[in-house]
Amino acid sequence: MSVPPASLGDAPPGETPPGDALEFQRLPVTPRPPSQRDAVLAAPVFGRTFTDHMVTARYTEEAGWHGFTVGPFQDLPLSPATSALHYGQAVFEGLKAYRQPDGSVALFRPELNAARFAASAARIAMPPLPRAAFLASLGALLEADHAWVPDGADRTLYLRPLMIATDRAVVAAASGTYLFVLFASPAGAYFDGGIRAxxxxxxxxxxxxxxxxxxxxxxxxxxxxxxxxxxxxxxxxxxxxxxxxxxxxxxxxxxxxxxxxxxxxxxxxxxxxxxxxxxxxxxxxxxxxxxxxxxxxxxxxxxxxxxxxxxxxxxxxxxxxxxxxxxxxxxxxxxxxxxxxxxxxxxxxxxPGPVTLAIRQRLLDLQFGRADDPRGWRHTVWKAT
Ligand SMILES: Cc1ncc(COP(=O)(O)O)c(C=O)c1O
Missing domain, CATH: 3.20.10.10 (D-amino Acid Aminotransferase, subunit A, domain 2)
Incomplete structure (x- = not known):
């Protein structure tokens, strides 16, 4: 079951809604067998191995953001003239999904990543993705790929939202078309073999x-x-x-x-x-x-x-x-x-000093659901039914 994330942030004024109302087209995907997935999760290589699915959406000036799709993780067909490759209109985010003690999957303050993604896009003259669409995309990907969220100490599923300019034009001007992609990579503990300074x-x-x-x-x-x-x-x-x-x-x-x-x-x-x-x-x-x-x-x-x-x-x-x-x-x-x-x-x-280690522990305990969350920073995005 996926928990609708649209309540996490409303579209700011001037942005078209989606959110809860957002429909994702679901393309056929052949997931890797559990034995292969388990082999990847047993020794995740951060940023180099990926899950079975990705979310994509397109922007045009006429239609705005549209065509939200959950499909197979795959290469993108790009013209050599793709604007982002030349003039650099590309912004991204980075956040993680954390397996909780009850088996559910939670994100940590994803509404802040949604807001930052929109602000980053605006700075590079790109059309902000509505925050509710960003959050709904996270929910849709994790519904499809929840089995890829690792268990175990400090292991997570890293989520990478990306937006690039897609005009086929070698013209140094803001593109009129854009692609949003959200994909995921399982991550092991950052400090394998113990924390060091x-x-x-x-x-x-x-x-x-x-x-x-x-x-x-x-x-x-x-x-x-x-x-x-x-x-x-x-x-x-x-x-x-x-x-x-x-x-x-x-x-x-x-x-x-x-x-x-x-x-x-x-x-x-x-x-x-x-x-x-x-x-x-x-x-x-x-x-x-x-x-x-x-x-x-x-x-x-x-x-x-x-x-x-x-x-x-x-x-x-x-x-x-x-x-x-x-x-x-x-x-x-x-x-x-x-x-x-x-x-x-x-x-x-x-x-590593005691204040540093205490803050680190407090943060990880919150993210992994081992501590109370008085500020409501954890957002459950998937739960077994
Ligand atoms: C330049 C830079 N500074 C700081 C951060 C830390 O930001 P956050 O805590 O949101 O991951 C990041 C990572 O996203 C970064 O790229």
Missing amino acids: LRVWVERDQVRAARGGTGAAKFAGNYGAGLLAQKLARERGCDQVVWLDPERRRFVEELGAMNLFLVAREEGRDVLLTPPLSDSLLAGVTRGSVIDLARDAGMTVREAPIAIERWRDGARDGDIREAFACGTAVAVAPIGSIRDATGDTVIGDGR
Whole structure:
């Protein structure tokens, strides 16, 4: 049984409804036999193995969003002249389905991904998918693919909504036609073999986003722009890049494709610090959730600019005791040291700290249904009848 998700968010003014009323055409699909599915789920390779189904829809100026279909996961036939391949109109989302202790399947705050998908599209001059249609598509895919949501510690089904421009036109202008695709990839635990602290590279030459740019959108081009720095960071023995602000190259913004937090000691208490939202960083669902969870637990959380030297010197003096990154893929990732051309600075004892681990546990317990959900963040999308 699928639980209609349309109540999760109404179409904002100006958007045509769908939601509950949305009809999905269902194409014939031959699912893989359970033995093959179980073999994939026993050792999921994140982002490289996919489920049996996908949802698609089309946009034209005349018909708006239409043709919502649940069909087989398959390659897309694309002309070499497809606009997205040349001019980059492509936005996406990332969220997960979590198997609950009673066997049902839940999403975590999917209405925020729906809103961000719409905002990302608008920033790249693409037609926002109505939020209710986004949520109904998640429900339709999970109804078809619920058996692909893994069981077991930290295992999830990663969901990837994508929108691309499809005009067959080598013309540098906003496309008139678009394709929405939603597909899924089973994911194992991010930290296979036990949680460890990351070593991160402070990037001073390249920037991820500019003032007035696209950094606050989940726009494909942002990720392409970050790949070289990520490659160089790896060559320098680091896991991820610390992005600094685009103007002064001084204030920390994000860590790779994750948001960033520091744990500082102030007047005998642990305080969480995180960079404020701006047009050069992505407002993570996890970031917002961590802030709320920390405040619920009585911690002070300060959203204010953090200079890189404040982080480095604070870590050396012992007043910055922990650091972590957060995002849907990883949940919460401890940071053990920062590296730049001047050398390494270890944070705390270089290992995952207690505040970081407690926040991580709290978040995962909520997502996997092991803890009460007073804020109503979990949304059941599938239940056995
Ligand atoms: C650039 C960037 N920052 C932060 C995040 C974390 O966002 P969320 O917590 O919604 O996954 C992501 C991942 O989506 C990202 O791509």
